[in-house]
Amino acid sequence: MAKSFRWFWSSDKSKKPEIDLTSELLNELSRFRFPLVVVQVFLIIGTLGYLALEDYTLIEAFFQASYTFTNTGFGALKEHKFTPITIIFTTVLMLIGAATITFCVAIVVNVIMGGKLISIIKEVKMINKIARLKNHYVIFYHNEFSLQLSRHFLKAQIPFVVIDNGEHFEKEAIENKYPYYINDDPHSINTILKSHISSAKGAVIFSKNTTDNIAIIVSIRLYQEELKRKKYNIISIANKEEEIDKLKKIGCNYVVSPTNITAQRISSIILKPGSENIIENFMSNNENSLSLEEVVVPKYSWLVLRKLKEAHLREVVRVSVVGIRQKDGQYISMPTGDVLISSECKVLLIGAANDIRQAKKILMRKQKPEELKYV
Structure with a gap:
């Protein structure tokens, strides 16, 4: 259970981005700070003004200040009973509100359209995807x-x-x-x-x-x-x-x-036209095209310390072994079936791409595959 927990914890940790863009994001968002503060200051001033000038509760004063400052409504409370001083205060608050809202909208549009906020948000999203x-x-x-x-x-x-x-x-x-x-x-x-x-x-x-x-x-x-x-x-x-x-x-x-590479390809076309067809076959991405791949035989493979011919790769999956590189660096070209497969050696396979995938599965098995027992 402890091992499982450690694995789960390390997996989550490995999927976290290696670099944090929070500071850049906060730096862009900080440009919204000034307009937000200005709006809050005038709302507080408006609320305190209505509390002092009219017989309002705190929530009524805040409501009156909010819709007056934002110019979104009028007549919901006791505006018909306003004194001249309250009317002047309301008018000034409306004018300041219109100017402040226009100023704030301009800043928001400038940050979104002209700044880096959108690009940073996109980048954060992409980096989180890459971290997986x-x-x-x-x-x-x-x-x-x-x-x-x-x-x-x-x-x-x-x-x-x-x-x-x-x-x-x-x-x-x-x-x-x-x-x-x-x-x-x-x-x-x-x-x-x-x-x-x-x-x-x-x-x-x-x-x-x-x-x-x-x-x-x-x-x-x-x-x-x-x-x-x-x-x-x-x-x-x-x-x-x-x-x-x-x-x-x-x-x-x-x-x-x-x-x-370009010179070699042109030379092969001119000097050895037939070889170019083979090269094209190797470079093709079709499932039936020839492929050459080096596969490491793991320590746990059933084929370790057994003869190469016991794998029956050519008979079962139509794949040939054209080279073996031992762990000490020794290379065996065109190995015979009697060559012993050592641990962690590299086997060079040639065949169709799909067949090589099947051959890799055979080499990676811990136990000898059942289908090989009848070959």
Whole structure:
């Protein structure tokens, strides 16, 4: 019971935003303070004036002051018995009320239409939604690369947050159906915290400026050290070889060069036309298209310390094992069926996307699946 309570408490805590925008929200709402105080002051003055000038109870004086000050009514009480002084007082209170209400409405409209109140409320709502994410990717910068990647992520049901500081980014994010986005400076540590980076799996940086990429990578790695968590999977783009080396040295796991990839694709089309069809098959998102995925065999898997052929992956789910990387780093290419599967080794699977999902379920089982006993 105690363990369950601790798990429930930690789950709630992990879903809280890493940054609090209460101060910014209160700062915007503080602009309503002055008109509210002015209205209250004149209502008090009006109430005390009617108490002194007329034979009113406290509630009658307050009622008379309220509808006189707001110019919403007249004649409900004893206005026909007013003395000249009370009439003058009432007239002045009505004029002050009209001017004050006009002034207050102007301030409210200015705060709502010209201020940041609406945008802050929207941002708070978005940050609270992002705080529920886990194992998501944070995509820095909105451009043609992020557009294409977001479509693949949506099809694969991989959660992601897009960050950009463009003036029209919010409109573009809605048009491109980004489920989670932040319209703020990608370099700011506060912006990174808004993306709930502590629960993220990794980051993809699409800035065409190497300096921007370096700054973001360093910020994420420093935050990672502060959290003392496992390394984020960071992917970036670069065009020059020296930029690729620089990004890898500061902690980027993978650096993709659009220029090199384009040249390689064109070269394969010209020199090896048949190979391009295979590449297109791998890159397709269809369920029956070929897919290549590396799967970690957990310690509890039934296949640990058994021969690879006992899994019958090719016969049962039409998936082939083309490589095995042992925990010590040793790599076995095109392993035979007699290779022993060690704990926490990485198995490289090739097959249809749907078949690979079935193969992963087989590898994750604690007990040998029943269907394999009859193969």
